Amino acid sequence: MYLTMRQTRRLKLGITYLLLVIWTIICLFPIYWLIITSVKLPVAVFQGPTYFPWIDFQPTLNAWKHLLVGPMQNQVLRSWFNSAVMAPTSAVLAVAIGSLAGYALTRFQYYIPILKWRNNDLAFWIISQRMLPPVVVILPYLIMYRVLGLVDTHAGMILIYTVFNLPFAVWIMRDFFANLPRDLEESALIDGASRLQAFRLIVLPLSSPGLIATFLFCMMFSWNDYLFALMLTFSRATTMPMFVAGFGTQSYGPQWWFLSALALLTIAPMIVIALLIERYITRGLIVGAIK
Amino acid sequence: MSTNLAGQLAKVSAPQEAARPRGISSDPSKHIFLLPAVILILLFSLFPLFFSLALAFLSWDLSRLTGGVRFIGLENFITLVNDARFWNTARVTLTFVLGAVSLEYLVGLGVALLLNQDIRFRRFFRVVFLMPMMLTPAAVAYAGRMLFNEGQGPINHIIKLLGGPQIPWFSNSSLALPSLILVDTWEWTPFMMIVLLAGLQSLPPEVYEAARVDGANDWQTFRHITFPMLAPVSVTIILIRALEAFKLFDIVTVMTGGGPGTATEPVTLYAYLVGMKNGNLGYASAIAYSLLIMVIISSTLFLKLVRQRAVQAAE
Numbered sequence: 001m002y003l004t005m006r007q008t009r010r011l012k013l014g015i016t017y018l019l020l021v022i023w024t025i026i027c028l029f030p031i032y033w034l035i036i037t038s039v040k041l042p043v044a045v046f047q048g049p050t051y052f053p054w055i056d057f058q059p060t061l062n063a064w065k066h067l068l069v070g071p072m073q074n075q076v077l078r079s080w081f082n083s084a085v086m087a088p089t090s091a092v093l094a095v096a097i098g099s100l101a102g103y104a105l106t107r108f109q110y111y112i113p114i115l116k117w118r119n120n121d122l123a124f125w126i127i128s129q130r131m132l133p134p135v136v137v138i139l140p141y142l143i144m145y146r147v148l149g150l151v152d153t154h155a156g157m158i159l160i161y162t163v164f165n166l167p168f169a170v171w172i173m174r175d176f177f178a179n180l181p182r183d184l185e186e187s188a189l190i191d192g193a194s195r196l197q198a199f200r201l202i203v204l205p206l207s208s209p210g211l212i213a214t215f216l217f218c219m220m221f222s223w224n225d226y227l228f229a230l231m232l233t234f235s236r237a238t239t240m241p242m243f244v245a246g247f248g249t250q251s252y253g254p255q256w257w258f259l260s261a262l263a264l265l266t267i268a269p270m271i272v273i274a275l276l277i278e279r280y281i282t283r284g285l286i287v288g289a290i291k
Numbered sequence: 292m293s294t295n296l297a298g299q300l301a302k303v304s305a306p307q308e309a310a311r312p313r314g315i316s317s318d319p320s321k322h323i324f325l326l327p328a329v330i331l332i333l334l335f336s337l338f339p340l341f342f343s344l345a346l347a348f349l350s351w352d353l354s355r356l357t358g359g360v361r362f363i364g365l366e367n368f369i370t371l372v373n374d375a376r377f378w379n380t381a382r383v384t385l386t387f388v389l390g391a392v393s394l395e396y397l398v399g400l401g402v403a404l405l406l407n408q409d410i411r412f413r414r415f416f417r418v419v420f421l422m423p424m425m426l427t428p429a430a431v432a433y434a435g436r437m438l439f440n441e442g443q444g445p446i447n448h449i450i451k452l453l454g455g456p457q458i459p460w461f462s463n464s465s466l467a468l469p470s471l472i473l474v475d476t477w478e479w480t481p482f483m484m485i486v487l488l489a490g491l492q493s494l495p496p497e498v499y500e501a502a503r504v505d506g507a508n509d510w511q512t513f514r515h516i517t518f519p520m521l522a523p524v525s526v527t528i529i530l531i532r533a534l535e536a537f538k539l540f541d542i543v544t545v546m547t548g549g550g551p552g553t554a555t556e557p558v559t560l561y562a563y564l565v566g567m568k569n570g571n572l573g574y575a576s577a578i579a580y581s582l583l584i585m586v587i588i589s590s591t592l593f594l595k596l597v598r599q600r601a602v603q604a605a606e
Contacts, residue, residue: 016405020416023402027419030434037437049445097327104324129336133538135559136579139566140339163335166328195320224427226541241429245545248433256437263430274425278418281485
């Protein structure tokens with residue numbers, strides 16, 4: 001039996017939707033599982049998997065209460081607010097310093113005589129910093145931070161996240177500025193504005209989509225970091241990922257209901273960022289810079 | 292692409308600019324723009340990189356009070372070459388990079404092809420499919436531990452309902468690494484997908500028109516048109532993802548801690564344990580440096596292979 005062309009097309013479309021729905025479930029199920037586990041009683045967790053609240057188990061807010069208003073309150077809130085202060089602050093700094101450099105690399109000519117480097121070599125040197133596995137430089141950081149008294153401080157963590165995000169910020173902003181028309185800033189320069197004035201008053205306002213997208217990405221990288229926090233903090237400046245990771249390795253075994261709630265508190269801001277960032281990514285802002 | 296073009300344009304227009312009375316390239320403020328970034332990067336990457344290299348030639352053991360810091364030449368590297376545990380971590384890291392990056396690329400390409408069709412709710416699918424790569428790996432690792440849990444996890448439960456066997460995802464030493472690769476694939480497929488989707492959307496429609504006129508079927512179109520045209524961007528994202536995958540630390544530390552035994556212990560975790568838990572800074576630096584060497588060799592080999600293939604294809 002042969003299918004008509006229309007039937008073949010409908011069959012193909014049907015398979016496409018089926019696969020799309022399957023992948024949607026795969027993407028969302030882990031988050032759903034965290035949500036339902038966080039409202040289960042310990043006994044319900046250990047009885048084996050159950051899937052629907054009120055149908056195969058009775059939900060409870062015990063775990064959430066224990067973490068947010070109960071005995072764990074101080075530790076949880078401190079870690080969360082540490083992350084919520086350090087990630088955006090370092091992202092703002094990385095975007096500020098990174099956009100200055102990104103702008104410079106598209107508007108000025110640089111030449112370093114000893115290395116015979118020009119703008120493109122400088123840009124490549126900056127982005128190549130991201131190739132470096134952090135574990136290679138983490139011990140020197142630790143020694144450096146001990147000497148400078150920066151271990152377990154907010155300033156120290158903001159500094160390290162800023163530097164860690166800088167190559168990415170320079171790269172994306174450089175690509176963005178390269179595509180920005182120059183007429184407006186050049187007429188401002190002719191009218192007697194300094195470079196910095198032209199940059200601040202004309203270029204930056206025109207670049208807000210690039211700045212926002214880069215900020216969101218830097219914020220995500222900082223928020224999600226675990227290695228730097230693990231090496232350089234222990235109590236005052238601990239971050240949320242570090243708190244979650246440490247919580248599961250306690251001696252009485254993993255308490256999944258608490259861990260699920262903590263994991264949700266950790267990923268909640270990132271879900272918001274994912275919703276915000278999608279439009280910038282699909283507009284080609286970030287993707288363009290990769291090519 | 293655009294940056295290359297901008298760079299070429301800048302090169303072409305440079306002499307004219309220099310001739311201007313208030314030339315752009317002679318503006319003294321240009322250093323104010325670039326220096327903050329360059330100084331920070333020099334301080335935080337070049338200095339530690341050399342410091343770390345120096346450490347690798349020292350015996351600096353925090354666990355021993357006497358002895359202090361001694362220069363021991365290549366001794367750390369000699370120990371490294373004879374360290375079976377190190378070679379195991381190297382194997383784990385390479386297997387992980389190879390497995391995870393290929394799986395992520397294949398799945399990402401598949402999902403991108405699905406999304407590139409004329410479908411409804413595309414925006415919704417894109418947002419949902421993008422989500423995993425934004426989420427904190429340490430938290431994702433816990434979700435993974437619960438989902439793959441042998442007795443109480445839903446994955447084994449669903450397999451059981453379908454009549455399949457109970458799989459010891461993380462307690463079996465030969466399955467633990469593939470399980471880690473699955474979790475990493477969940478997290479990082481979106482990166483491949485989003486870039487490949489943008490690549491697919493930028494392909495010129497005329498070529499497809501021509502292929503359809505010539506009577507090419509879907510597979511032929513994909514094999515001879517779509518895939519070759521995606522090759523440059525594929526090379527780039529595979530390289531980017533591989534460079535990131537070599538840094539594997541968060542997911543494995545939380546999910547398996549390197550176990551069972553040392554079956555899933557990557558180089559990064561070994562360096563961390565030697566440096567932080569044992570306080571042997573010199574040896575830890577030698578291990579970490581060997582990772583850097585591995586990264587450089589692998590990416591050079593990969594690019595060489597790609598170039599050879601490109602030359603062969605051109606002939």
